[in-house]
Amino acid sequence: MKNEIKIFSPATVANVACGFDVLGFCLDSIGDEMVIRKTDKKGIHITKIEGFDLPFEAELNVAGVSALAMYEAAKPDCGFEIEIYKNIKPGSGIGSSAASAVGSVFGMNELLGKPYNQTELTQFAIKGEALASKCEHADNLAPALFGGFTLVKSISPLEILEIPSPKNLYATIIHPQIEIKTSESRAILPKEIPLQDAITQWSNFGSLIHSLHTSDYELLQRSLHDVIVEPHRSKLIPHYKEAKKAALQHGALGAGISGSGPSIFTLSKGLENANKVQDALEKVYSKTGIAFEIHVTKINTEGIKIL
Template sequence: MNEIKIFCPATIANLNCGFDVLGLCIDNIGDEMIFRKSPQKGIKITKITGADIPYETDKNVAGVAALAIIENLDLEYGFEIEIHKKIKAGSGIGSSAASAAGAVYGINELLGKPYTKKELVQFAMKGEAVASGSEHADNVAPCMLGGFTLVRGYNPLDIIQIESPSELYAVVLHPQIEIKTSDARAVLKPMIPLQSAITQWGNVGGLIAGLYTKDYELIGRSLRDVIVEPLRKGLIPNFDNVKNAALNTGALGAGISGAGPSIFALCKGETIARNVANAMQNAYLETKIPFDIHISKVNPQGVKTI
């Protein structure tokens, strides 16, 4: 096989209580990438659509991730990559993670799968660092593996996959504004009160337990963030009104997707999800800021060949 085309899905990271450790994979939003073997060594990005991002390999998220994987192997050839962006940068639904995860997945497939999907995450993190300034896996892990993922630790990298309850739906409202991950991190405080930490630990444990036991009410009770959301929500116009509209219409929980500006809600069943989407949409219309809204089941597969 000398050429492959893949789909790289969007993701929701943090999930309120799980800052930098929890994420889920969305089913119907994502980028596409094409990979070709090349007689020339190294990585060359030959085409980019949908975004104004660098062609230089060492400045491009996908390029850096791709270099990370091939540097581990003594290859006599290289790869050309086309990147077709459908996830806007700075959207809060894992644009850079899709590029990074897609890059290492595509090359791994053309190489005959020398690495497992879990092993590929460590290479994808190198690309993610180009966009955010740090190697983290809360987006690249669910993009690569699908479902929910918990990053238990980084040294060594320890990722747990969690199957989504079958009736769980995600709603994502994406305002057409950009919040850079680095800017969203700048508003955070390096120290947190002990009581806030205790509350957050309990919610993380409750959310994990709720997913495993398919207890939707427990999932809803646990989708609370007392540490990060209070500091970041001011960056997102009309956030409180949109979140309250979602909760009042039956959402299990709602919050900031990744670093924002996207706002997500988790719902039990498609009917409630559609009602919640309408309510969130109506609440955000007041801002007069253009936006997209998506309704999706949780993607169980992650990045895939198409």
């Protein structure tokens, strides 16, 4: 059995339009790298962090907290060192903390001979994610671990459904580099919503799930709407409407807020369309003076992987 493993832990999009709070998907070319190493010395030790300034104390680090949760359950006769090469900017809305949280437990599980299944790994990772987001949720963890589209049906008990991905689906993601406070993005949501809007939302969500099963891109396009959350949260993202409009005009099937923002995701059929959408989004934000990062990526159906 190996003593060291290098892994790629992908970025993810949660709150996919009408699937707010339950549907997520996994990205392919954006993610963190991590090295996990078995050691004689007991405990969890974070020995290297590159890319962003994050705490080395395991109890204060997302990857450390999930690692500790698994370590306490597995009680192995060894310890683990964790190196984190962070590429996903914290606070960008594409699952930065989730990538850290799943990376450590996925790697440790491999080195221990896979005692835990993916749902159990998600359980451990939830503990790490909770350190970052102050609540237990798996919207980004599930797609990072399982790949493709995932529906988190419930948290307690944890139930994750793997939804099929159409083969030719690409995401274009833009991260306008502004800060949105989690507290603000939560406070802006209404506690009560009109029943008619809720019906529209679940009609679209059921249709979206059907479209993913049938690879029906046109239906996917007609279903990727969010009448509940987007009208409120999009106000926190400057130039959101303009960006979304440009993306749709240049061939995107749909667009929405990634996680709680500020990143904006778009989905397109085929790489060519996804690239056109990239150009359109670049054009919008280039004029604003807001710095941004932009990515085009295939939907990653594999999820986290060994490098």
